[in-house]
Amino acid sequence: MNYISEKFNIHFLPEYTLSAKAGFSKDVIAVTDKQLNLNLLLEYDAENPKLDATQILSLPFRYVKVVIPHQSLTFIPKEVFQEDRLSEYAPYLVEHVPNHIHTYEMKNLGIVAVFEYDLILYNRWKALFPDAEIFPEFCIILDQAQDLVPIRGSVLGVHFVSDHLVDLYLFQNGQFMLYNSFDVHFADDLNYYILNIIQQFSLTDQVSKVLVSGEIPNDTYRKCLERYSTTIAHLESKSKAHINKDIEGINFKKYNTLFDAILCE
Incomplete structure (x- = not known):
């Protein structure tokens, strides 16, 4: 993903907010103005950032908010x-x-x-922006999830942190029960950890709802999740950033934590 709006102007830098989602293999950065208009969205290799990204990261943004996995x-x-x-x-x-x-x-x-x-990610962003506000990704996930949790029933949350790291969380009858991270390399791995949670909390094979967020690696993971509920919902950003029509075809659901960094305090 590589988008820079024609309206992006470094003269307005003091009014912009740079938001970043730090990853183990790739980073995503966004720039929004006070009206939450999206002026820039870049996804790049964290270890070898593209020229556009390095130029943006060298600018002296006044407001910087970074989301980092725990x-x-x-x-x-x-x-x-x-x-x-x-x-x-x-x-x-x-x-x-x-x-x-x-x-x-x-x-x-x-x-x-x-x-x-993760200290490598934390230190990398603190070196770039010493005054940046840094937030854990799980706090955004749980905040978004609460609006979709019913008073009755069990809700399983699945957040794809990266291709090989998944956060699983559980609400039961509106009560928060669990949040944990797992190394997952295949859909069978994900299935194994979900079954363990189901057994641990004496759940039925089908939960009331599965909440999905992040970028699903492939369809085998999606089919795995469909075994556990007839209701699959996707977490979405609460920030309501204004997206240019020219890039509406992009799947912004995978950037839900990036955009909600703007709301973090």
Whole structure:
């Protein structure tokens, strides 16, 4: 994907917001103005960015918001979470390094997420934009999902982080139950992890709804998900960015977390 609007003008840089979705193999960046008009959308190899991308990333944007996948994650009920005792949560994370632990309160769910970013991605973007606001991707996913979760029934969420990494989450009767990440290389891998969740929570073979987000690698994954529900819904951005008609043919569903970075605070 390579789109730059004729209206994009570096003289308006102080009014633009640069949003980025950091990935392990590819990055996606977008530039919107105050009216949420999309002025630029670029997808490129993270290790070998194209010239257009390097030129955009060299500009001194005032507002920069970056969405980064988490490396490890745990959830603590809000009523027992203690900010001054973060070191006690370190054993639940991969790196066990207190200085790299971040928190994010999810008020609607009554929980605090304690997590680590992938440090390679985090440091790369902090080197480019030291003052950038950085947000974990899971917080956007769960925020979008809540509007589609019924009070009754079970909802399975499947977010394709990359070609080989999938986040699975579960709501049961409106209650948040689980969020975890899995290495997936084939549709059979995804099927295995979903079956484990179904058994763990004593669910029936069919859930009320499957929520899908991200870029599905191929149709075998889609067919796998169709086994588990007659209702397949896709998460969509809440930002309502205005898209130029010339690029309406692009599948913007896979950029749902990119555009909602604009809304993060």
